[in-house]
Each structure stands twice: as C-alpha cells, then as structure tokens.
Amino acid sequence: MNQSHFTAALINPDLPPPPGLTAWNGSDPAQRFRVYRNNVIVSLIDALADSFAVTQELVGEEFFRGMARLYAYANPPQSRLMAFYGTDFPDFIEHFPPADSLPYLADVARLEYRRIVAYHAADVPGVTPEAVSAALADTAALPDMRVTLHPSLSVLSSNSAVVSLWAAHQGAFDLSTVVPDTAEIALVLRHGLDVEVLPISAAAGAFIYELQAGAGLGRAAAEATTIETDFNLASILGLLLQKSAITALNPTRSTT
Amino acid sequence: MTTVSLSLPKMPGAPVARAATLPVRGGLGLKPEHFRTILETLPDLGFFEIHAENYMVDGGPFHHYLTQIRSHYPLSIHGVGLSIGGEGPLDERHLDRLAALIERYEPQSFSEHLAWSSHRDIFLNDLLPAPYNAETLQRVCDHVDRVQERLQRRMLLENPATYVEFAASTMAETDFIGEVVRRTGCGLLLDVNNVYVSCTNHGRSPQASIEALPLAAAEQIHLAGFAQDVDAAGAPLLIDSHGAPIAEAVWALYRFTLDRSGPLPTLIERDNDIPAFPVLLAEARQAETCLQSPRMEVAA
Secondary structure (H helix, E strand, O other), X not given: OOHHHHHHHHHOOOOOOOOOEEOOOOOOHHHHHHHHHHHHHHHHHHHHHHHOHHHHHHHOHHHHHHHHHHHHHXXXXXXXXXXXXXXXXXXXXXXXXXXXXXXXXXXXXXXXXHHHHHHHOOOOOOOOHHHHHHHHHOHHHHHHOEEEEOOOOEEEEEOOOHHHHHHHHOOXXXXXXXXXXXXXXXXEEEEOOEEEEEEEOHHHHHHHHHHHOOOOHHHHHHHHHHHOOOOOHHHHHHHHHHOOOEEEEEOOOOOO | OHHHHHHOOOOOOOHHHHOOOOOOOEEEEOOHXXXXXXXXXXXXXXXXXXXXXXXXXXXXXXXXXXXXXXXXXXXXXXXOOOOOOOOOOOOHHHHHHHHHHHXXXXXXXXXXXXXXXXXXXXXXXXXXXXXXXXXXXXXXXXXXXXXXHHHOOOOEEEOOOOOOEEOOOOOOHHHHHHHHXXXXXXXXXXXXXXXXXXXXXXXXXXXXHHHHOOHHHEEEEEEOOOEEEEOOOOOEEEEOOOOOXXXXXXXXXXXXXXXXXXXXXXXXXXXXXXXXXXXXXXXXXXXXXXXXXXXXXXXX
C-alpha cells in the first residue's frame, strides 16, 4: 500500500480498496475501508451543506447531497482550510443538468459563498468622520479621489432575485412573494461582526465595480450615470460610509 | 520561562490564562455556536481547545471571539491538517500559518495527529492510517522534528483511531508511538477513546495498550464518543465520530489510565451533533470528578 493507492480509492468509489489491508479476524478489509471512504465523502458533503444552507433548502436535502457528492468526488479539496471549500460549487451547479429548472440556484450559491468570504475577511476599520469631512472640503480633488473598500465587500449581479430569495430563507418574508427571474444586485459586506446582504441598483453596482477597479469617484459616478441618469452618488456613498465599508480615502493628483 | 514572562503585557487577562501549561482540569472544544454563551457566563472550566485550521482566516468573528475567550482561559491548539504521517514533505506554508496562529494566541499546548490527511495537492479532510514500520517511523520522526524546529516548541502527538491494519506493519502501534516520543522528544496526547476504538477494532486489550504507551510523556487526554458498526465478519467496528456522549467503557478506561499516568488535562471532544453548552460542561465536570478522586490524590 502506498498513499497514492489509498487516496485514489478514497475519491473513486468504483476502485477496489488499496492492496495490503488486513483485519485481525480475517474479515474482508473492504468493509473496514468503507469507513474511511464514508468519512471522507460525508465530511465533504457536510462542509458544503454548512456553507450552502439556502441552496440546500431550495432543492431539498436529498437532491443537494446527491449533487454535492458528485461535486466532491470530481473536486476534492486542494486546501486544508475547509471554510473555503466549494469555490467552484456554484459553477458546478450552473452546469448541472438536473438543476436546469432552477436558473437562480447557482447565483444563490454564489451569494452564500460571498457571505463566507466576507465573514472571514480581514478586520479593517472604516474611515473616520473627520477624514470624510476633510475629503469633502477639498471639492477640487474629489473627482480624482480613489477609495479603498473593505476587504469583505463584494457586488454580485444576477439575472435572478438572489437577494430576495436569500432573505426569504432567513425568514425576512414569504418565499411565495418572490419572483425568481427578477434581476437583482447584491452588495455583500461585513459590518462589525455581521455579514449583510443588501439590494442595490444596477448603477450603484457599476459604481462599486469601478471603484474596485481603481477608478476615481468622478469616473465611477460617470459610469453609473450611463446606466441610470438619476444615479444618486450621495446615497450610495452614504450607505458605504454608514457600513464602515470605506477604509481609506486616497487623494490623487490627476495624471492625465 | 522567559517566553512566558515576556508575553505577559501583550495579552492581559485572567492570571490562569497566562499560565505556562494547561491546568490539570477538564476542557472543552470551542465551538462557534457557544462563543456568546461562554463570554456571557464565563463558566468555571480548565481550558478550551481549537482546531487550528478553523482559525486560519484573516479576520472576522472567529478571531474576535477567540481573542476575548483567550483572555479568560488557557488554550490548546489542535491541528487536524498537517499530515504528519504523509509520504510527501510537510507543507511549509501550512507550518507558517500554524506558527502565526501560535504566535498570536500563545497556547499552552500544541498537538497534532499520528495520521495523514493530504496527498500531493488533494486534502482528504480525514485522519488516515499508515503502516507501522521503519519507513513510516523515519518519516514521522523527520516531520515531528521539523514541526518542533519551526514552531520552536514541543508538540504533542495524538494516537489514532483506526479501522484497518496493514500487511506492511512490523511494529505494534504502542511501540511505534513510544519510539517517536523517544527519538523526537515530543509529548503524547493520549486519546483514550481512540485507544478503546482501535483496540476494539483490532482485537486488542485497551488496558494493555494503555500500559504499553509512553505514559510518562502524556501531557493531555482526549475523551470523545464513538459510533458503532460491524465488520464483514460481524465483529464490532467502532467509529471515532465525536458525535455522541462518552461511552461508559471509555470513562472506565479513562479512570484506569489516570491510575497509571496521574492526573492530566482532559479535553471533551464533540464536533458533530453538538448539544447545548451545559451538556458539554457536565461532561467536563465528570472528567474533573475523576481527576479529583481520592485515588488520584494518592497517584499525584
């Protein structure tokens, strides 16, 4: 026996057990090896079920565990940090034919994974009110001001009602009132110890994407205005500040 | 110890939390669902233990709560992902993460398993067995040496729960562990449930195994519950599930062990079907009752 044989047999249930196993009473070691097989696959499915709880609720436990089993055998973890296992699970769901009738499922899974990343993201304090006041006072520098957003923050654009579906599963309101094929954009961030999922407009989503790509406030706002002419810059900045999601203000000289 | 006195101003807290070693008391695995209960009630408990890998994240609630809990209690850091029994080299990046975690939380104890869990780029998320022979012995000793060198401290090695044996084994498990302890100077984390489970699964005497282990090197005990299955011949096959209360037979083996080892810090492990905190606290209290029995005073 070497660990290559052992590993191959653990992650491929069609293979025989590795050679060289014995049992004190002469019983077939295959039955005993099944304990390891079961430990491995069940622990991986359980990890996915913990991370993708709403996804599981949407399809039911039996369907979810069957889908997770196929994913886990095809994609065993490559990291020892199991909290982040399942990065590609939403993509797997998107291309999993039995789930075709639930086009929103993959995006709900994406939202759940973003929440995990946000939960464990680094702790960085938001900018102080004094820093904000000072920045606002220098109106000439504002268009080129670059902002650093909290490491927990991300935006997820979906053709489905991901925020409403997720919120309904938190008991926020009745699932039957959600129209799943309504496009929604989720802002995910951690404020203090709590991960929040907030619906934002397409323009606000574009604004944040631009900021994350390094654009100054002026260019990001202009981009947002091409999507919604009445884009409200003060409103989204106010939200980000209120959630301590802006962690640095970086005035830059215009380089163009 | 110099390192301890230097660390005093860094993390203020209850004096017991700053002790150099785990207290000879009962402890519990720290579970996120119990964070708030623990901080609100500050239960009278010897120590907490964490799985190192769960805290290898950048920030957020896990570090927030562990930092607070650490200021009140001694801490044991228990790794589950180092793959000390692996055929390949240790993952140096993982060792770096462990070193950072240990530097941050200054645990009284660090332990890992006599098992492997990774192969090449695959992490199997289970504690897997290896044959007990000269080749494995050399590899495990090299890995324990490297861990102790990198972390600059003595580690404890935990005896495994196993379900198969190997034709390639040439040594008894107890002799193998004794030899690792002798060659590397590491300590023993004596998992009494694992002894009971492995001995049942392989037709050995749990009491004889306890007596054959290097008890003088034991610095901590683990107790847990098991699940029951049968092998192909219908013989009992116990599974180290960490999902049930500790069995009466394991409590008895624990008392048998304490009679020979003397009192040791004792952790109640529960990782699945986690009950309300008071249920676990009661098991820790039960362990403390064993630690404080009259026999123990004689043994101590």
